[in-house]
Amino acid sequence: MDKSTKDKTIIDVKGIKIGLKPVVIAGPCSVESEEQILHTAKFVKSCGAHMLRGGAFKPRTSPYSFQGLGIKGLEFLKKASEETGLPVVSEILDIRDIQIMLRYVDVFQVGARNMQNFPLLKELGKIDKPVLLKRGFGCTIDELLNAAEYILNEGNPNVILCERGIRTFENSTRFTLDINAIPVLKEITHLPIIVDPSHAAGKRSIVPPLAKAGLAAGADGIIIEVHPNPDNALSDGPQSLTFEQFEELMRDLRKWNLI
Ligand SMILES: [Mn+2]
Numbered sequence: 274m275d276k277s278t279k280d281k282t283i284i285d286v287k288g289i290k291i292g293l294k295p296v297v298i299a300g301p302c303s304v305e306s307e308e309q310i311l312h313t314a315k316f317v318k319s320c321g322a323h324m325l326r327g328g329a330f331k332p333r334t335s336p337y338s339f340q341g342l343g344i345k346g347l348e349f350l351k352k353a354s355e356e357t358g359l360p361v362v363s364e365i366l367d368i369r370d371i372q373i374m375l376r377y378v379d380v381f382q383v384g385a386r387n388m389q390n391f392p393l394l395k396e397l398g399k400i401d402k403p404v405l406l407k408r409g410f411g412c413t414i415d416e417l418l419n420a421a422e423y424i425l426n427e428g429n430p431n432v433i434l435c436e437r438g439i440r441t442f443e444n445s446t447r448f449t450l451d452i453n454a455i456p457v458l459k460e461i462t463h464l465p466i467i468v469d470p471s472h473a474a475g476k477r478s479i480v481p482p483l484a485k486a487g488l489a490a491g492a493d494g495i496i497i498e499v500h501p502n503p504d505n506a507l508s509d510g511p512q513s514l515t516f517e518q519f520e521e522l523m524r525d526l527r528k529w530n531l532i
Contacts, residue, residue, distance in 0.1 A: 280463045284403050284431045286379050287360045289323045291403075291433055292465035295532045296494035298362055299519060300326035302471075302509035303339060304346035312501055314353035316516050320523040321532070324380070325350070325359040326496055330366045331508060332386050339507040347377035354379070362405055362496070368396050375400065385409045385437055385472075388420050398427020405496075407435040407469065410448055414457055421464060434458060434466045435496065436487070438473025447475025447512070450483050455490040465493040471512045477503065480514055481522045488531040497522070 283292040299317040304310045304327040314325050329346030331339060342349070347363065354361045360379035365371065366387065374381065380403045387393055388409035397404045404424050408417045421432045436455060438448025450473035458466045468487030470480045484495045500506045500513035514522065526532045 282430065282432075282463045282465060284433060284465060286324065286403060289360060291467075292493050295488055295492065296323040296467070297321065297523070297526070297532060298324040298326050298467070298494060298496040299499045301328075301500045301506065302498050302513060303328045303331055303507050304342055304349050305507050307349045307352065309501060310346075310349045310353045311356060313499060314357045314359055316501075317499055317519065318357040318359055320520050321527070322359065322523070323494075324362055325354060325357065326362045326382075326498075327353075328364050328508070330364060330370065332364070332366055332384050333508065344373065347374065351377045365393070365397070368393050371396055371400065375402065378402070380405050380433070383407060388412055388417065391420075391423050394420060394423035395427050398424040398429045400429060403431035403433060404429065405433045405435055405467070407437050408439070408451075408454070410438060410440045412439075414454055414461075418458075418462060421462075432464050433493075434462070434464050435469055436466065436473075436492075437469035446473065446479060448473045450474070450487070452486055452490050455487060455492050459491050467494040467496055468492040469496045471496070471498040471509070471514075475512050477512055477514055477518065480512060481518065481525065484522060485525065485529065485531060488526065489529075 299322040331341035362380040364382040382405045385407045441449040470483030498513040503510045503513040
């Protein structure tokens, strides 16, 4: 066993071991209704997803865009989790929501825009649930690792890093997925790293190849946006996979031994 494998952090989320073998986290960008999240959770579970994603508090670029269902959304997520057995990942925006979210969420996601919100990171360092830390789209790998240290230093060892695309001069996709980050991080940190091809691509046709590339480069998992009716989604519809596309992706990932 080489050093990197031996020292790797394995994060147990209700029996799902992140860092041991690749995991698939899937679900809508936002929780929109009880029916929507339940329907999606059951579908992604049937395709072999390991965890459910869904936003209740949404950090939208425009203050006039849908801001999420809040606590109601967390309740729907919890219900979907209980019905399917899938652990839940959801984004935290505000320190004041930590206590309430502890009741509903299995993994706290910190979005790219909050990667350097150090007071939030420090508070998440004091809880006993894992944190999925997304790389800021204008941040270096070193800055990402320093942000992770803010959480680790407070006593929470369970940090999952997430590459979700960085801003470059290229504008044919929403962001540029930094595939380099995966092997680079594998060399310098023991923390698991997952890839978010949905937010990097911004366009659903680009998501499956990026998901495959991320896993082939050694990522410990992927987080994918899936929606029962992406054209009517309240957020990130253009990059959300249809059920059919997600099913096909999962089939391909298995065929190629990527999961
Ligand atoms: Mn989204």
